[in-house]
Amino acid sequence: MKNYKEHLRSISTIKKLNEKRSKVLRASAIFPCFTNKDLDTRILFLGYWMLKKNLPYIKFSYKLRDKMGKILKEKTQILTETKSYSISIKQLLLNTLKDNFFGSIELEFFSKNDLIFPFPACVISLDYKQGSSFVHTVGRVYNNSEDEKNNSKFKVPEAGFDILPNKNFYPFISFVNGKRKLLNQKLQVKIINFKNQSFTKLINLKNIKPYETKFISLMDSNQKQFLEGQKGTAIIKHNLSGFYPRFLSGNCNDTQNKFSITHSYYDTKQIKEFSINEDKKKFHDATLTVPIFKNKFLTEISLYPIYCSTKFDLGIEFFSPEGKKIYSKNKFIRLKRNDVNFINLNNQIKNIHLKKIKEKYCLAKINFSGKPFPSRLKFGLNIKAKNNPNALASNVCFNAQLVNKNNLSKKTRFCWTPLLNKKNSSFIIYNTSFLKKTFRPANIMMNVWREQDKKSISKNLKLNDNGSYFFDLNKNKKIKNFLKNRSGWVTFKSDNPFIQGYYLESSKQGNVGADHFF
Numbered sequence: 001m002k003n004y005k006e007h008l009r010s011i012s013t014i015k016k017l018n019e020k021r022s023k024v025l026r027a028s029a030i031f032p033c034f035t036n037k038d039l040d041t042r043i044l045f046l047g048y049w050m051l052k053k054n055l056p057y058i059k060f061s062y063k064l065r066d067k068m069g070k071i072l073k074e075k076t077q078i079l080t081e082t083k084s085y086s087i088s089i090k091q092l093l094l095n096t097l098k099d100n101f102f103g104s105i106e107l108e109f110f111s112k113n114d115l116i117f118p119f120p121a122c123v124i125s126l127d128y129k130q131g132s133s134f135v136h137t138v139g140r141v142y143n144n145s146e147d148e149k150n151n152s153k154f155k156v157p158e159a160g161f162d163i164l165p166n167k168n169f170y171p172f173i174s175f176v177n178g179k180r181k182l183l184n185q186k187l188q189v190k191i192i193n194f195k196n197q198s199f200t201k202l203i204n205l206k207n208i209k210p211y212e213t214k215f216i217s218l219m220d221s222n223q224k225q226f227l228e229g230q231k232g233t234a235i236i237k238h239n240l241s242g243f244y245p246r247f248l249s250g251n252c253n254d255t256q257n258k259f260s261i262t263h264s265y266y267d268t269k270q271i272k273e274f275s276i277n278e279d280k281k282k283f284h285d286a287t288l289t290v291p292i293f294k295n296k297f298l299t300e301i302s303l304y305p306i307y308c309s310t311k312f313d314l315g316i317e318f319f320s321p322e323g324k325k326i327y328s329k330n331k332f333i334r335l336k337r338n339d340v341n342f343i344n345l346n347n348q349i350k351n352i353h354l355k356k357i358k359e360k361y362c363l364a365k366i367n368f369s370g371k372p373f374p375s376r377l378k379f380g381l382n383i384k385a386k387n388n389p390n391a392l393a394s395n396v397c398f399n400a401q402l403v404n405k406n407n408l409s410k411k412t413r414f415c416w417t418p419l420l421n422k423k424n425s426s427f428i429i430y431n432t433s434f435l436k437k438t439f440r441p442a443n444i445m446m447n448v449w450r451e452q453d454k455k456s457i458s459k460n461l462k463l464n465d466n467g468s469y470f471f472d473l474n475k476n477k478k479i480k481n482f483l484k485n486r487s488g489w490v491t492f493k494s495d496n497p498f499i500q501g502y503y504l505e506s507s508k509q510g511n512v513g514a515d516h517f518f
Contacts, residue, residue, distance in 0.1 A: 069211030131511030178242030302380030312370025385510030
């Protein structure tokens with residue numbers, strides 16, 4: 001991993017910060033793929049380069065490989081349109097698939113212009129009969145030796161995902177190797193339960209071939225008894241190289257036809273990088289914002305033992321969609337460095353306050369403070385069915401919004417999100433900042449894009465400070481008909497730099513997939 005200052009420099013468009021940074025002319029993603037009679041893997045992306053960077057075209061290629069790295073299918077094309085793109089692994093393997101498939105797909109995007117980000121905005125969606133689970137770009141093969149050197153200055157474990165107690169579900173990680181063979185690879189896996197007790201196991205991967213895909217189950221049925229019927233987490237120490245070692249992680253059932261996926265994140269306990277809040281009267285050290293639903297779903301936050309600070313305090317505020325504060329509590333938890341916490345936010349607000357809200361949701365804005373304060377703060381957002389404890393929940397890996405005075409001078413923001421359009425697709429967009437008082441409303445141009453062509457549907461939104469907007473695709477017949485049973489994307493151009501959001505896919509059975517906006 002890079003140190004935090006180098007990370008900011010590498011993604012900055014400000015000349016002072018990025019003058020020493022090499023141009024990024026290749027952005028890539030590599031995903032493990034799974035298919036069987038009940039499961040398909042889809043890759044989704046938008047031709048956002050034409051909108052965000054005004055590129056006339058971008059060169060795109062994919063390579064579908066089997067488990068051992070052999071290329072089965074490949075294609076190269078020039079993309080010239082802002083539209084929605086979708087790749088079904090089942091469709092690529094049509095008439096050749098004999099049984100279950102496990103392998104990988106690598107996506108590459110090439111440009112003569114600087115792409116800034118070596119990670120493209122792609123989504124992997126595992127679609128099963130009773131729902132979908134998805135996550136944005138996970139791993140990638142490094143562009144060159146300089147790229148690998150810059151991203152390997154610190155060797156840290158991967159962590160930051162939930163282990164479910166659900167019967168017949170098991171935690172896993174999966175990744176795809178890079179260009180070179182790796183020898184004598186071992187993983188040291190630390191399993192942690194809700195009591196913050198732990199045990200460690202060693203997994204011997206031996207030698208890994210170039211572009212080989214690995215699927216590693218982290219616990220067996222006997223070891224799951226250690227969880228005592230509650231959720232846990234894991235920290236994985238490794239010595240992998242040649243590719244960006246972020247794992248596709250989560251939980252799957254024993255027949256591998258139902259998944260809940262996310263991605264891993266750095267264990268930063270040993271990396272002493274801290275942020276500075278120069279005006280604690282005016283700014284929170286950091287904030288994160290999540291939706292709280294009145295009836296259908298519960299919202300839970302996972303806090304993992306991966307932070308470099310010894311402790312910090314959390315305060316909480318609740319806002320109506322119009323941005324009106326309806327409840328607040330300055331300190332509702334003190335996080336200790338080495339503890340795992342799963343916080344049910346619905347329990348933090350009394351029913352009487354939720355009854356005052358006409359909409360089906362409100363916002364929970366969580367405010368962090370500590371001395372010193374870590375530069376990297378990742379959490380899990382778990383949205384789950386209220387009336388079905390056995391249904392699969394989301395486990396979104398997302399970052400707190402750290403205080404950064406430079407953001408106050410930004411004039412605009414562009415963000416985007418997919419609409420899977422499989423069961424019940426929705427999203428929530430909100431306007432919150434790290435300021436303790438208000439900033440300003442957000443005027444937003446929203447556009448919906450489809451797969452068939454470059455046509456789009458536009459809509460104007462206005463969000464008050466701390467306000468939000470919930471979109472339900474099944475209740476918007478015009479946009480539903482426009483997509484014609486296929487996936488789409490939504491873009492947002494705002495005159496406010498603080499808009500963010502989440503998108504969801506839920507099913508009648510209560511299974512929920514979710515992720516944050518790009």
